[in-house]
Amino acid sequence: MRTPPPRVLTVAGSDSGGGAGIQADLKTMLALGTHGMSVLTAVTAQNSLGVQGAWELPAEAVRQQFRSVVDDIGTQAVKTGMLATAELVETVAELLDGLPVPVVVDPVGVSKHGDPLLAADALHAVRTALLPKATVATPNLDEVAQLTGVRVETEADLPRAAAAVLAYGPRWTLIKGGHLKDGEAVDLLTDGTDEHWLRAPRHDNRHTHGTGCTLAAAVAAELAKGRSVPEAAGAAKEYVTGAIAAGFALGGGIGPVDHGWRPGRGG
Template identity: 80%
Template sequence: MQAPPRVLTVAGSDSGGGAGIQADLKTMLALGTHGMSVITAVTAQNSLGVQGTWELPSQAVAAQFRSVVDDIGVQAVKTGMLATAEVVETVAGLLATVGAPVVVDPVGVSSHGDPLLAADAVDVVRHRLLPSATLATPNLAEVAQLTGVLVRGEEDLPRAAAAVLALGPRWVLIKGGHLPGDAVDLLTDGSAEHWLRAPRHGNRHTHGTGCTLAAAIAARLAFGDPVPSAVTAAKEYVTGAIAAGFPLGAGIGPVDHAHLTRRETAGGTGT
């Protein structure tokens, strides 16, 4: 038997299972790839927020990365929560040794508003991590943190994209999900623009959306999809996951990473 495409996530652990490493691995499995992980931090986290964070030393991050890449190999890499300047610097150096596509989700703040990136690490993300990215996927708060550009409406998305592209990624996907109206994102490499729209679902259970989207893009890139096709397919998957998001705990529940399987199962049983 042949192994499926291999995708590596470099991110923090979410003990509640809705975001981070856990969301990435669920997404990769749902989309037919073999997910592998480099854990950068451990969080005590649930539906109400992040109660504690413990960063791993950069040596542990590098050892995990080399262990996977040198033996198993990767066909795409996705980064998420990197937490500290030292870990960001380490990961940027490691990514330079990999010939696979890299999706950088420049995680700065959790969906509950908890900080996940040290203040002194932001500049390292700008000048060391983003230049290694095949695709960067910032949300509007991360665009402001990285570039100072404030997006107040859809008309501001091209200016935001240009500011992020100036930091070095080959492509950028500006996620406009927090704007009113349809969920609209802009994907561009500085020449072609791809506008992606999806209906907004009235579901508050959206924890892990950004992690899931970046992981889904990485999974499609591992199959060899060009960037626009990978992003389009990932957006469709995430839109379905948001629609199927479910309550968990007393706060914001997760998107449903298994919605495709549940739909197939329901169809197969006639329910």
Template identity: 75%
Template structure:
């Protein structure tokens, strides 16, 4: 007996061979939150708990073919972008997103949790000028805020001006993630029409946080695909990623991943 398909979410990102971030984290998050995850792989990384040993971009035509294959036949209720690596891939994805009516969550991935570059320096301007205007929501961490705007955020009071600078680049909403500041983990959602929402959670003493940014962006995309409005989608995603951080576990000799399956175990 045929069942109704769940909401469909497409992730456009790199593959993490260690399974903690990238495409792997995105699909685990989508499954946990009850949507059907689909993928466009932009790059393959050799990656483990100690860092990124190398990455190889896919040709733009391979990215384009994956995207159109899914969107033209299956359709999407939301799209999430992550690691895009190069100018050519950023341009390609921005062009493809121009034809999509569904909400787009852009995680402007610049470096890995270990500090390894995942976006060519010369591609930052392209991401700023061509991809961010396509975004329904952009989800930069503080390093990415500085990379995109030149603004260094050192305290919570500086997050709103940074959000305003990002909004001027074109996204409808911006979620500035304050996870690298001291105190509680505070994130600011700001909208183009002056909206402002703060989300706070306890800071857990757990170093195993690999995949946090990918997980949060994918969780927001999943909630948007289910029909949530942006403030509620971010609140639900924040709750999910907070639980995942709390349950983060050791793998290998370095930084382990967050626990994407924590909801199934409580």
């Protein structure tokens, strides 16, 4: 019998348009040679133009999905995404407590189009309950500002942003600098001591829906394979850069990145 691939569990919301959320996570995990599993936290009505509606699932539904997967199949890494409410954030943090695998927390606050995906009263729970469980936290610049109040204007501001996020307890943080306007696409990975600057060419492609989900899912997939955090982040950066370059038009707005841009290279 074939040895099963590394297992990765995503705890996130559904994107009905298929570009972000659970759908992006599972595509990424497959592309990188892992077996993706899911705990659905919310359902969105979403397309290339934005989010038209969002409905969170009951906390008990989230809890039972998680226990069903972890207690039988097990997992070698977990990635969290859209958690929507304080109750769901606290429920997921409780489920992660004591789980002996790497956890990647993508503190999703708003969609690519600026639609809110996290209730304002949930921010405290993200800071105090969820981020301390993270092996790696992967906020973008808007999420850094939302969580910490630190606003990043230039690359030189990234270490200050990272320090503010690390103060909430994750072991590492990967500050995604893709929203900076000039130069390369640069991210900063740090644990407060070691700094790893991840640089890639900035592609002139507006079809970038799902980049944040994809990067966090890729980090989780690489961690499930046994890579170190710096190795996993570097490999994830290379994968998402290629996916952005291959992003395609879909619908009338912002299309998705291409999760299958390098077929046959998973693993």
